[in-house]
Amino acid sequence: MNRYEALANTMAAEIRSGSLAVGARMPSLRQVIAQHGVSQSTAFRAYYLLEEWGLIRAQERSGYYVAPGAAVRDMREASAKRALAESAKVDISELVFSVLEAAKHTGVVPLGSAFPSPMLFPLQRLAKSLAQTSRTMNPWSTVVDLPPGNEALRQQIALRYLGMGLSQPLDEIVVTNGALEALNLCLMAVTRPGDVVAVESPGFYAALQAIERLDLRAVEIPVDPQTGLDLDALAQALEKQPIRACWFMTNYQNPTGATMPLDRKKALVELLARHDVPLIEDDVYGELHFQADYPLPAIAFDRKGLVMHCSSFSKTLAPGYRIGWAAAGRFAEKVQRLKLMTTLSASIPVQAGIADYLQHGGYDRHLRKLRTALRAQLDAMNLALRRAMPKGVTWTMPSGGYFVWLALPEHVDALTLHRQAIEHGVSLAPGPIFSASRNFRNCVRLNFGHPWNADIDRAIHVLGELITQAAQTPQR
Amino acid sequence: MNRYEALANTMAAEIRSGSLAVGARMPSLRQVIAQHGVSQSTAFRAYYLLEEWGLIRAQERSGYYVAPGAAVRDMREASAKRALAESAKVDISELVFSVLEAAKHTGVVPLGSAFPSPMLFPLQRLAKSLAQTSRTMNPWSTVVDLPPGNEALRQQIALRYLGMGLSQPLDEIVVTNGALEALNLCLMAVTRPGDVVAVESPGFYAALQAIERLDLRAVEIPVDPQTGLDLDALAQALEKQPIRACWFMTNYQNPTGATMPLDRKKALVELLARHDVPLIEDDVYGELHFQADYPLPAIAFDRKGLVMHCSSFSKTLAPGYRIGWAAAGRFAEKVQRLKLMTTLSASIPVQAGIADYLQHGGYDRHLRKLRTALRAQLDAMNLALRRAMPKGVTWTMPSGGYFVWLALPEHVDALTLHRQAIEHGVSLAPGPIFSASRNFRNCVRLNFGHPWNADIDRAIHVLGELITQAAQTPQR
Structure with missing residues (x-):
């Protein structure tokens, strides 16, 4: 591993551990050089890498800040544990189908959908x-x-x-x-x-x-x-x-x-x-x-x-x-x-x-329009999440596609949240359907493939309230 | 088994063994009654069954004759041997694909095709x-x-x-x-x-x-x-x-x-x-x-x-x-x-x-036209086969669909015939692709799903000549 990669990894770990919170200002390059004893070029390239990873964002004339969707701490830890696990037989279909079936009802805001809006x-x-x-x-x-x-x-x-x-x-x-x-x-x-x-x-x-x-x-x-x-x-x-x-x-x-x-x-x-x-x-x-x-x-x-x-x-x-x-x-x-x-x-x-x-x-013309629309929808989703989500919820900011991945506070159960959300007319894709070992219990996937509207805005608000409640419920 | 069924089976065996050749006149009902010691009703029902099986055909005012596609003797015997064989793993794909691939070339008369003509x-x-x-x-x-x-x-x-x-x-x-x-x-x-x-x-x-x-x-x-x-x-x-x-x-x-x-x-x-x-x-x-x-x-x-x-x-x-x-x-x-x-x-x-x-x-209107066309094509196929095929070749006369099944003289090899036919611009479906045990070596399936034309007529003629040659080749 290069020097700047090692440095980026160290700082990434700080972000993911929460030492550097979402929205916090990152140390200046000068501070990094002094603190870690590295060259200016190494510091610069490390920050560049962190930016590429989506962990930090440059703000003009004011330096770097921890990006909103930076840390999905629980996910990394949970998955690291399984990296070398034995191979396993898989039994996931029942769970997937029950989730998909629930989300198929018309009238449900399709945040759990696997498809973008056909109107696009x-x-x-x-x-x-x-x-x-x-x-x-x-x-x-x-x-x-x-x-x-x-x-x-x-x-x-x-x-x-x-x-x-x-x-x-x-x-x-x-x-x-x-x-x-x-x-x-x-x-x-x-x-x-x-x-x-x-x-x-x-x-x-x-x-x-x-x-x-x-x-x-x-x-x-x-x-x-x-x-x-x-x-x-x-x-x-x-x-x-x-x-x-x-x-x-x-x-x-x-x-x-x-x-x-x-x-x-x-x-x-x-x-x-x-x-x-x-x-x-x-x-x-x-x-x-x-x-x-x-x-x-x-x-x-x-x-x-x-x-x-x-x-x-x-x-x-x-x-x-x-x-x-x-x-x-x-x-x-x-x-x-x-x-x-x-x-x-x-x-x-x-x-x-x-x-x-x-x-x-x-x-190609169609694709350009489609990409622009999806990107705008991601921005709207990000804004709505920032407004609605309680502290401790983090999410990714992908550079394409139409999914964001949220990590909720550790004891919030995504399957329970899914059932509650359906009752409120909102679907989501709970983390456990994405893992043979039913991991990612506190993660959800949301779809931003639909033109933004008041229903979606309200749906995010509802999710935020449900997650806030669940997060406040004492851990068992 | 009923009496008339037993009688029909006995006579079917005679037809299939060749004792009663294709085109031969069947014994009269009176002869059957005398010979087999059965009632008139039993004799009548046995003939009715043989007709239903497609083995014999009534000709107005002149009695019953052995139908053209009656006996597929080898097939019955070959398959009977395997009826109770052990279950087996299957390895057929290579053979099927090589046959299908060969038949896909344009310009080949598609007697081996699995599809009817798209023009229908x-x-x-x-x-x-x-x-x-x-x-x-x-x-x-x-x-x-x-x-x-x-x-x-x-x-x-x-x-x-x-x-x-x-x-x-x-x-x-x-x-x-x-x-x-x-x-x-x-x-x-x-x-x-x-x-x-x-x-x-x-x-x-x-x-x-x-x-x-x-x-x-x-x-x-x-x-x-x-x-x-x-x-x-x-x-x-x-x-x-x-x-x-x-x-x-x-x-x-x-x-x-x-x-x-x-x-x-x-x-x-x-x-x-x-x-x-x-x-x-x-x-x-x-x-x-x-x-x-x-x-x-x-x-x-x-x-x-x-x-x-x-x-x-x-x-x-x-x-x-x-x-x-x-x-x-x-x-x-x-x-x-x-x-x-x-x-x-x-x-x-x-x-x-x-x-x-x-x-x-x-x-429904389209289906009526389609059935009429296919039936006419079967008649044309039957006529062409009668003209072209040497003695010892029999075929079925199905009451629907677009396939006839031919049994060739026992030592004629359908896979060899298939290769020879392709060289003459004609495809056919050789018997062994229809069996895990590569049986039916002397059988072929022909497609009558294409509007009759001179090319098809010529193709049947070519097949007849190839089969005649193969039949004359001394058995190894």
Whole structure:
């Protein structure tokens, strides 16, 4: 570890322990130099890193302050304990379904939803493309467009990779029914019942459900809400466990919103290459970046064809159309065959319709609008949380996607809060559904994917009151 | 067994053994009475049964003749040997894929195809429905129409069951990406790795692939090309093996075209009910009946919610749209959850589009035209086969669907024939892909789902010549 990294880690620990509270002014660079005996350059780079991690924020002419969503202390500690835990069978589905079912009722403010608002998408323009292509569709495309899929669509997908500087061969891109199918097929392609799979903690519950369904075993690797996956923990797990595959989200991770910095993605790919372990990279939120560019996914560093990059249009363009894909490297043929065997093909007129939209519909213009809207909604959410949440509640400030991750005071139970919130017409996603070991009992995921309105504002206020009450209730 | 059934079986054996050749005149009823010492009524009912089985045909004023597609001798014998074989692990995919891949080349006459010609479907009218519904789609349907699926579509599906006199609760109908997904989800819902599943022999290769993929074990139950599944063999297998599920096609079975008579379907359901074994009923061809009515599926006799009836619009209306369903009885919730976990949802605008077509597009009118076309194509196929095939080749004459099943002389190898045919620009589906034990080496499935033309005629002629050559080659 470099000197400035060591310094940043020390200071990060102070922030997370609460010694430096949210909103507090950070020591000046001069003070840091004096106190830690480091060079100006080291101090400067350490602060730069802390800022990149989202722990501190520069305020013009007045120095650095601890950022609102900085510390999610409980989460790190809880997950660190499990880093080297034995692999475990998974039994999460019942809990996930009961939470999802409760949140499906209309009239509930959908802070627990996994989807952004459908009002944010160009559904009329898409319908035009779909109408056009289905009317002029060559009847034989019902045979020709079988997996790997519609060629025009795969070309458009390959072009988007090219836009990031990545060259993906057309025949390694397999079109699927949304990213969820891509992820599941990739997992099936590289595992057999009983195998051990590394997942994130906290992580997307669908990974846990897939592991449960396929009789696999999970090893949970802690995720830092700023920098993402704990690579040291992964390295240790790879030494001690016969890990056969990894399923990770590298950009705007669900539920924390964490994005792995580029050098960490590169290190991840190299680590897995040394162990010859495939990575299923779930990157469905990458296009929803608030910075200038798409944060390069891990597949950018892959030289062995071990990374299967999975994404879709469901979160960026066409919710409900169910078009996703896997750029599956050396596993592409296997994934394609599994697709043929399980669901045969993604809907063929829909593949053609989306290809047409990508060519003529103005996808990039739409994405710019969408990102601007989501970013504004995050600001509104942050403001509302600041107003409503009692002391001791912290949350992340992701640089893309549409989820924030809250750590509540340690004895507040998210499942109880979920039930109370539903009674008040508000849904949320409680922490335990993101962990095989039902951890993160005091964490919740909130969705800011809906245009801000008074209902959402009120819902945050209600949550704030419920959390305040729970926090005041004496600990058992 | 009744007396007339015993008599019919005796005579069927004579036909199948070749003692009574295809085209030969059957003994008169008077001769039968004298020869077998049975009553007139018994003789009459035996002939009626032989006719129902498709083994003989009445010709006005001149008595009965052995029907062209009567005997598929080798198949029956081969399958009988395996009736009580041990359950086995399955390894069929490689063979299936190499056959499918070879048949995918354009320019090949698609006698080996699994699909009917897309030209037979009202794709323009469908496109109109799809355009209409996607333009007027409520954005929130992307959430509301999640599994079990679009309500208008499920209502239309329920109405079609009602048309057969069957009442299927809306919430037991789960919309899927084609019947293939429905079948796979149903299988997953009722099995765990290592379980034994009964399948047909010969049978649809996707069942074998699913068993292979899910680490299940297969028991093959023989299928009679006239009456379908051998119930005695199934009853014995149920006694000797811990069968956890059955996957059977009861109407126009793939590949034989066999349809189980109603009383045998009823007996099947009762047998499985006694053993509390679920039936996954694959009924994708039921709407393609050449008689007046849809032959009632087995689910019509189900009183315990053990039958999961799977079908789709892929073979009847909308190839490539990928909309199917399972009416999954007591397993509906489990199937719905598996759907949510693996592919989330069928394409939502497409569900709405098909629902609109079913309401306003004239589905029944289209189906009548489609059935008439297929029936004419079967007649043309039969005529061409009669002209082209050498002695010793027999085939089935199904009463629906679009497959005929040929038994070639015993030492003609269907896989060799397949390779030779491909070189001549003709595909076929060789028997071994329909069996885990690679049986039916001398059988092939041909597709008559394409409007008859000179290319197809020539292709049949080519097959006839190749088979004649192979038949003349001395047996090794």
